[in-house]
Amino acid sequence: MTWLYDALLGPFIEFEFMRRAFAGLLALALAGAPIGVFLMLRRMSLAGDAIAHAILPGAAIGFLISGLSLFAMTIGGIVAGFVVALLSGLVSRVTQLKEDASLAAFYLVSLALGVTIVSLKGSNIDLLHVLFGNILALDDPTLLVIAFNATLTLIVLALIFRPLVIECVDPLFLRTVSRAGGPAHMIFLGLVVLNLVNGFHALGTLLAVGLMILPAGIARFWARDISAMLVIASASALLSGYAGLLLSFHTEVPAGPAIILASALFYLLSVLIGPVGGLLRRLFPGRHLEA
Template structure:
């Protein structure tokens, strides 16, 4: 028992980089998981995946012009993601393309552009760090940045909770009564999504961010009904997987971001089988 407690807590007590990593992961897990729940509610899960790729060229361009300046890289990624979000919404309104289709089209192009940029500057850019994160090298500034983004997200969701729910369930009514308000809500929500993806790129990288955003919600959905219950459980799952993932990567010398996402994936697979709300075995037994 004593040894187990030491294994679970000693890395966070004895090493500063582990303390910074767990604080950053916990702050991000709370905000990005809640955003993922609203994406599921709005049937926009693939939009989150697309936007996570769209920030890559902005991050690389920020690096090319400023070196390892997290402020410039974050601003570059934010601008890149915001451009894709606005263009995709505009195209979906002006053409017959669905929103997820227009997002996919733009984001694939932006992802390819980002990879080409990394190839051109491959001698300098840490490719694996950008794609899969490097949470163990996270700085105090980055932890504070993630904390600010998490706080902004929580306040925004609390303030606009009812109208986001209303827009998700009956957008046609809102469109017919206040089209401008609908567009403002959509752009604002995508702005919050981009901010959280931007905050997560150091932890899980641009390719893994969607895992931390969606997998805890998919797991929670297998166990509990209702939006509030799902959101609360998904946050708990994300926090637990962050803890387990960091410990696993520390002891087994694995990359932290993919290990955290892998933990979430294992929880999801177990929940698909045994979850009492939408699990396969419970569904078979009820029949």
């Protein structure tokens, strides 16, 4: 039993940086995974990925001005994310270009611009930190920012939960009975940006959206009810984070990629054995597989 303790619990009990990393993952899982579920249900998964990259120029400008300053990079990322989300929506409404193509264009420009800005002042290590994060180096101020953003997300999500759910199921009905759809959508985009900035501090720009989209995909194979999806997505995100941290601790795999790879493994298992549309269920739809 000693080896089991050393393998599964010892790293978190003995090392403070592992506890900090897990605390950050807890906040990301509780707030980011539910946002990912609504991104998936609203067919905005790729939009979330585009906005994740769109925060890079703002964070890079903050880095250019103040170095690796938490406040400057957070504010810069939030502002850049909002600007790109609003501009892409505006372009799709005043031109014939669809919103996904508009987001793709802004995403490419933002990524190139952000990398260029960081390269002007920083080293390759700074660039890797911005692109891939360093969840094992979270300090108290960063944890407080992540926890505050996560708490704010859960409160606001509870307030706009009803119109979000209705719009996912029947947007036409929502438009006929209420005008809450438009404001709820804009608020939801704000929550997306906020949680992508959270993910940026822990996992970097390139992986920030991973703990939002992959757990949402996992939940889709295990539940049909939206409330159950939210719970499963958060639980799978936390489990993926725990497994990824252990993988990183016991091997030489970087923590961020290890967490996303663990989540990808759970996603593949869900594709195979998930009771809601999984491959095994489709191949053998008999009574012995019924819930």
